[in-house]
Amino acid sequence: MAQEMKRLAKETAIYGLSSIVGRFLNWLLVPLYTFVLERSADYGIVTNVYAWVALLLVLLIYGMETGFFRFANKEGVDGNKVYANTLWCIGCTSLLFAVVCLLFRANIADALGYPTHRDIIAMMVVVVALDAYDSIVFAYLRYRRQSVKFAALKLFSILISIVFNLFFFLGCPWLMRHCPELVNWFYDADYGVGYVFVSNVISTALVTLALIPDMKFILRPDFGLLKKMLRYSLPLLVLGVAGIMNQTLDKIIFPFLLEDRDFAASELGIYGACFKVAMVMMMFTQAFRYAYEPFVFSKHEDKNSVGAYADAMKYFLIFSLLIVLGMLFYLDVIKMIIHPSYWSGMRVVPIVLFSYVFQGVFFNLSLWYKLTDRTHYGAYFSLLGLAITLALNVLLVPHISYMGSAWASFACYLVMMLVSYFIGQRYMKIPYDLRSMGLYLAVTLVLLGLSHLLHTETAWLNYLINTALLGVYLCLMVKRDFPLQNLPVIGKFFKKP
Numbered sequence: 001m002a003q004e005m006k007r008l009a010k011e012t013a014i015y016g017l018s019s020i021v022g023r024f025l026n027w028l029l030v031p032l033y034t035f036v037l038e039r040s041a042d043y044g045i046v047t048n049v050y051a052w053v054a055l056l057l058v059l060l061i062y063g064m065e066t067g068f069f070r071f072a073n074k075e076g077v078d079g080n081k082v083y084a085n086t087l088w089c090i091g092c093t094s095l096l097f098a099v100v101c102l103l104f105r106a107n108i109a110d111a112l113g114y115p116t117h118r119d120i121i122a123m124m125v126v127v128v129a130l131d132a133y134d135s136i137v138f139a140y141l142r143y144r145r146q147s148v149k150f151a152a153l154k155l156f157s158i159l160i161s162i163v164f165n166l167f168f169f170l171g172c173p174w175l176m177r178h179c180p181e182l183v184n185w186f187y188d189a190d191y192g193v194g195y196v197f198v199s200n201v202i203s204t205a206l207v208t209l210a211l212i213p214d215m216k217f218i219l220r221p222d223f224g225l226l227k228k229m230l231r232y233s234l235p236l237l238v239l240g241v242a243g244i245m246n247q248t249l250d251k252i253i254f255p256f257l258l259e260d261r262d263f264a265a266s267e268l269g270i271y272g273a274c275f276k277v278a279m280v281m282m283m284f285t286q287a288f289r290y291a292y293e294p295f296v297f298s299k300h301e302d303k304n305s306v307g308a309y310a311d312a313m314k315y316f317l318i319f320s321l322l323i324v325l326g327m328l329f330y331l332d333v334i335k336m337i338i339h340p341s342y343w344s345g346m347r348v349v350p351i352v353l354f355s356y357v358f359q360g361v362f363f364n365l366s367l368w369y370k371l372t373d374r375t376h377y378g379a380y381f382s383l384l385g386l387a388i389t390l391a392l393n394v395l396l397v398p399h400i401s402y403m404g405s406a407w408a409s410f411a412c413y414l415v416m417m418l419v420s421y422f423i424g425q426r427y428m429k430i431p432y433d434l435r436s437m438g439l440y441l442a443v444t445l446v447l448l449g450l451s452h453l454l455h456t457e458t459a460w461l462n463y464l465i466n467t468a469l470l471g472v473y474l475c476l477m478v479k480r481d482f483p484l485q486n487l488p489v490i491g492k493f494f495k496k497p
Contacts, residue, residue: 026158027337029165030276033196034339036169040269041262042193044255047272048265049120049197051251052112053128058244060094060132063236065139066370067229072143083140084216085225090136098129113255123197127204134204137211153210161203168195235375242382246389246412250397250405253390257397271402273338274345277331281323281356306430313364314433318477320357321444325473327353329451329466332459348406350448355406358413365420368428381420385412436480443476 033043068086072079101108102125109118141150172187245252251268258264327334328350335346362381369377389412396404424430447469454465 025162027276027279029162030273031337031339032165032169034273034342037193039266040273040342041265042269043272044265044267044269045114045117045120045193046196047251047268047275048112048255049114049124051248053124054248055241055244055252056097056128057131057135058240059237060097060128061090061135061240062093063233063240063375064090064229065135066236067233068136068139069143070232070370071225071229079143080216081222082225082229083136083143084218085221086229087133087136087140087216088218088221089226089229091133094129094132097132098125101125113261117194120194120197123201127197127200130204130208134208134211137214140214153207156210157203157207160206161199164199164202165196168199232373232375235379238379239375239382242379242386246382246385246409246416249386249389250393250402250408253393254397254402254405257393258401267401270342270345271348271405273342274348275352277334277338277346278327278349278352278356281320281327281353281360306428309364309367309430310432313361313430314437314481316360316364317357317437318440318481320360321440322473322477324353324357325444325447325470328448329470330463332462345402348402351403351406351410355409355413358410358417362413362417362420365417365424368420368424368430372427374427377420377423381416384419385416388412388415439480440476443473447473 033046034040037043064086068082071077072082102122105118105121105125109115109121112121114120138150138153141147141153168187172183173189175183176187176189251272254268254271255261255264258267331346331349335343366378369375389408392408392411393405396407398404421432451466451469456462456465
């Protein structure tokens, strides 16, 4: 079991490298956008459109990513055959989606409230279709445990996007002032926010080309296999749609919940920018998910698997809470990445961080219904969360703006986490170390409370106090779960002679 935990940790670190480094680099685009876009409402367009993209991507994958892992790891099943059939199925539906949406892009743009941005809608349709197809290829790389290649391609995608964002928003304006003949044949200074999406199209297209060697094309799919996979995966579509709507519904419906649409777009821009500040927790959760899902299915037949699942949950929570403390103790420094005009939205960060913690725990808990083929429970939980998200957004946003959206997300994942745990223990008893996890959570809340009570008007003194409080949490980790003598490299200095 210890070896498996080390392997999981190693793959989480590799996936995390691409996720954390890439997202961090992408994160640095936030100040760029807040400075170069004329209004916060322009960033509101980015936030709103990408919320739709996230929802559409889940619809176009319709649970087949998880279905691929489930069937490819079944005994006696050819994983390559499962992969080829999955890729064929997703490819057909993605192509159909792209053709239909491109034909009706004007109607879609009008319905979304962007009649002058039909080109943006067209670009996002292409991106969503390619991303859906690419997601299965990336799943195949995870299945083959090719974590380094996975990480390299993810980083490549993000770096290309960043390069073109810098080119269009900084390089081209400079060239227009000094050498206009080099760029005036394709660059339009008034296109503004549109170049965010142009950069995305370019990076997605290049990654798709890079993935071609790992694609397996077939002309005659196995419809019997696809029928079984769809029966397993389609309940996950409801789960996925409800799940992604729990994350994006606030950004989708926000412009319709406030009477003044211009004010709503501006508020959404502030909310979207500050939401990015909490992305560190999402990066960790995503990195853990990439490694954890293949690990869970491959360990299913192991008699010691439940112990491994319990350990993974505890360690996930320990490090999640460490990230929460680290971010909130130094939030005054972190907020410097965005323009001061957006700082009024920083009060959502603590709420969003804990929402991400609950979301990560819920994902860890989800293994019981995936392994017992009761995926319909996942759909029920997500629908419950969706109802909470929708109700609280409608009730709170008209009165407290984006703070209502943040609290809706918090309540959604808290309820989903608790319900999944209590029902899951009936079908798959996993001995989670609730005492240790409860202790870490209680200590985290106490330390945050002390930081608030001891807050002064002197910045350096606050950092000193918060660093000491963070040290208390680290000491607890070392004493209970991470003895120094067991740590790699430095452990030899603490071992008894």
